Amino acid sequence: MHEKDLEVLQCPRCHKALQITNVAPLNGNIGSGGMVCKKGHRWTISDGIPSLIYPPMSGEDEKWISEYNEMAEIYDEAVKVYDEWLGINIQKERENIIRSIINDGPKRIIDVSIGTAANYVALANVVGNAAKSYDLHGVDLSRGMIHIAMRKMQELGIDVGIVHANVLNLPYRKDSFDIVIHTGGINTFSDKASAMNEMLRITKPEGIVVVIDEGLSPDVRESERGKSIINKNSLFAARPPLENIPDKARDVELKYIMNGTFYQIIFRK
Ligand SMILES: C[S@@+](CC[C@H](N)C(=O)[O-])C[C@H]1O[C@@H](n2cnc3c(N)ncnc32)[C@H](O)[C@@H]1O
Ligand SMILES: [Zn+2]
Numbered sequence: 001m002h003e004k005d006l007e008v009l010q011c012p013r014c015h016k017a018l019q020i021t022n023v024a025p026l027n028g029n030i031g032s033g034g035m036v037c038k039k040g041h042r043w044t045i046s047d048g049i050p051s052l053i054y055p056p057m058s059g060e061d062e063k064w065i066s067e068y069n070e071m072a073e074i075y076d077e078a079v080k081v082y083d084e085w086l087g088i089n090i091q092k093e094r095e096n097i098i099r100s101i102i103n104d105g106p107k108r109i110i111d112v113s114i115g116t117a118a119n120y121v122a123l124a125n126v127v128g129n130a131a132k133s134y135d136l137h138g139v140d141l142s143r144g145m146i147h148i149a150m151r152k153m154q155e156l157g158i159d160v161g162i163v164h165a166n167v168l169n170l171p172y173r174k175d176s177f178d179i180v181i182h183t184g185g186i187n188t189f190s191d192k193a194s195a196m197n198e199m200l201r202i203t204k205p206e207g208i209v210v211v212i213d214e215g216l217s218p219d220v221r222e223s224e225r226g227k228s229i230i231n232k233n234s235l236f237a238a239r240p241p242l243e244n245i246p247d248k249a250r251d252v253e254l255k256y257i258m259n260g261t262f263y264q265i266i267f268r269k
Helices: 003-007 059-079 081-086 090-101 118-133 143-156 192-201 218-222 224-232
Strands: 018-026 029-037 042-046 108-112 135-140 160-164 177-183 203-214 250-257 262-268
Touching: 003 018, 003 160, 059 081, 059 143, 081 224, 090 118, 090 177, 090 203, 090 250, 108 118, 118 135, 118 143, 135 143, 143 160, 177 192, 192 203, 218 224
Parallel strands: 108 135, 108 177, 135 160, 177 203
Antiparallel strands: 018 029, 029 042, 203 262, 250 262
């Protein structure tokens, strides 16, 4: 992590500003050490990743997260099965999503549940070297996934401030990001309303939140193809969680992407 990440971070327990303590450098950045807030709550940084999880993970979160930790190395290969099965090219689809949301130049973006940073690989494919002029952040509860994300971003020479934390209590200050993107996790989150509230809280006024996950369009759901997709993977039976969108969200838009197999919800602060 970089010291400049403190501009957007806050203590997940009391929401006060954080300071770095006992720093050991790693490739010119902060490698390991600690963080402390004005109230004395302490947090650790290891391998360049601050852990800002509060309250401690629930048993249900732990179960999901240990699965993600175990599959992290093969995650990118595993999602490729969607391509042939659903008749899509998921990486190209990610590039289309990125193109549609970054229209006016470099910005401060966060990928919530960044996983293996596939959305930032898509950003690099779309804007090339200009990806380095974006202020990129990411957060995830799986250290296994974060390690893959860090490795891929280092290989591309793109700097991303990644934090280990829970979407249900994001350790970021309000009004911090122009774009908050979330792909692929919300269907299984224990509290979708809190997740979306948190995403909107950290969005700047006029900024946007983009939420994408498995969920068939009404047409596809009724078709034989749709029924067989749901039969094979019940996640595709999910419906867009419109009832969990915060009341304060503006300009809510719903559409279906990826051949009618994923929903995309966009709203503005
Ligand atoms: C299906 S993966 C999607 C990863 C990535 N966004 C993508 O599009 O490929 C879901 C991600 O959500 C993360 N996740 C699950 N529960 C979480 C939570 N409570 N807070 C933050 N991240 C969480 C997992 O660790 C995993 O990286
Ligand atoms: Zn604190």
